[in-house]
Amino acid sequence: MGTIKQRPVVAILVGGGPAPGINSVIGAATIRSILGGCDVIGIQDGFKWIMDGQTSKVKRLSIEDISRIHFSGGSCLGTARANPTQKLEHLDACLTSLNTLGVTRLITIGGDDTAFSALRLEQRAAGRLQVVHVPKTIDNDLDLPHGIPTFGFQTARHIGVELVKSLMVDAETTSRWYFVVTMGRKAGHLALGIGKAAGATLTVIPEEFRQKPLRLKTLVDVLIGAFIKRLNAGRSDGVAVLAEGLVESLAQEDLEGLQDVERDQHGHVRLAEINFGFVLKRAVEKELRSFGIKTTIVEKNIGYELRCADPISFDMEYTRDLGYCAAQFLLDGGNAAMVSIQNGRFIPIPFGDILDPATGRTRVRMVDVESESYVIARRYMIRLAPDDFNQPQGLVRLATTAGLAVDDFRKRFEYLMGKDL
Known part of the structure; x- marks a missing residue:
């Protein structure tokens, strides 16, 4: 047998x-x-x-x-x-x-x-x-x-867009801003995918900053510049989509207590433990007050809502x-x-x-900021751009909105146009 x-x-x-x-x-x-x-x-x-x-x-x-x-x-x-x-x-x-x-x-x-x-x-x-x-x-x-x-990315992006669409309507209805922090431990694909598809006011991802560590002041100035440009166009509302991976790019001294935040078994900071949206909200509100600009900012994290969706x-x-x-x-x-x-x-x-031969770990795919897809996304964002500093009349209006002299406005924000930022 x-x-x-x-x-x-x-x-x-x-x-x-x-x-x-x-x-x-x-x-x-x-x-x-x-x-x-x-x-x-x-x-x-x-x-x-x-x-x-x-x-x-x-x-x-x-x-x-x-x-x-x-x-x-x-x-x-x-x-x-x-x-x-x-x-x-x-x-x-x-x-x-x-x-x-x-x-x-x-x-x-x-x-x-x-x-x-x-x-x-x-x-x-x-x-x-x-x-x-x-x-x-x-x-x-x-x-x-x-x-x-x-x-999983396309489903997460789809649901994220639906959430941001609702927040955009709420922002316009109530004349407020939302800082929407999305998942993305190192790369900004999800934030950019959501922000671009929804037509958010602007999206900020870690790949756009070449100098590391990124200082919190730089990120705050990017957001303030968007506030000012939006106000100059007669709008006091907006939605900024922010990749949570920006946290890992920030200088540790800019995030109080970051060194004490829990890490997972792979050594990654548990980004959910850091209220990144609140840190930015507090910093931006403080700077806007110095310009005499009053606004309401609401921070919102989305990510857990996306992960187990059908x-x-x-x-x-x-x-x-x-x-x-x-x-x-x-x-x-x-x-x-x-x-x-x-x-x-x-x-x-x-x-x-x-495998990445430099790290011995698996490679991480980052957003290509030189790609046509990213360049198009930037063109539709409301944020300070080189043309804003090259057109004298427009520059005067932006400076006036911020309550600054033109030279002071240049001194404060023109560095954001640098290629090595």
Whole structure:
């Protein structure tokens, strides 16, 4: 009597913050894997439990269980920011846990930190484990080819635009300003995507400032310049969209107590712990009072509202394609790559190609401020521009609005036009 051949076991885990479409990836990858002759288990809460050697926080996934989860936000497997790369013992514990569970193929879903963890785990496995990573983040900052979004970004942008549209109406109705701080730990893709699509008064992202660290005064002057230009046009309202990644660019002395703020297991400042909008509101209001300008500023953070939203149709379709391709890649014997779909075709990006040789970490995709897309966005913003200082009559009006002599206005704001800012 012949022995029954054991079916390969595929494990799926989710790391980092939530993003719309996670369940779609899980569902599609599960269906393709099962139809390809594999068993599938879901590992709960990312690397959190298996890096401690625990194997009880898993669940078997069936087609019946996941056939309709692509409609819903969140993650049916949970997620966590646990970092197994800090110690070799944690990587080894992950491998031992997976081996105990019979897992020989692993699909990870997450952002740059999870991608790095997947890369290091595959290296440590030395051929014992096939690994593929599905890029996920509403920040859109994984190093995919230009024009290819990370999944979840389009849904987050769509919902963010709807929120900002409402705030724009409220701002005009009540003659006030809103400072809207959006997620984006390092890059300004989400802030720019929301601000440009909604037609916000201006959007400010870290990539536009070449000199680091960025001084708070510079950022405050950018916002005050927009206030003055807006008032000069007869409007006392506005909405500024600000990328939270500006916090990491600021000089620490400009943010009281920043050094005491909690950091996650990957060493990143928990930006949600810093009331960045309030810091800016307070600083801008103080400076506006010195110009004799009275206004109401309301700070508003958006981000958590976006992360677990039901995916829009774009992300729903996109993530089902990504999940299918991840599973098919493993079925075909593939290993050590990140999934991408380029021009409608599946293109695996080898793990080695996503590493930044300067940092040894996964590359972060920043907004290209030289691109036509960004240049167009800037043209539609209400903020001081070189032309404002080159047209004498217009400059006089701006200076008068600020209650300053022309030379004093130049001295205060013209440095913002510098190429090396």
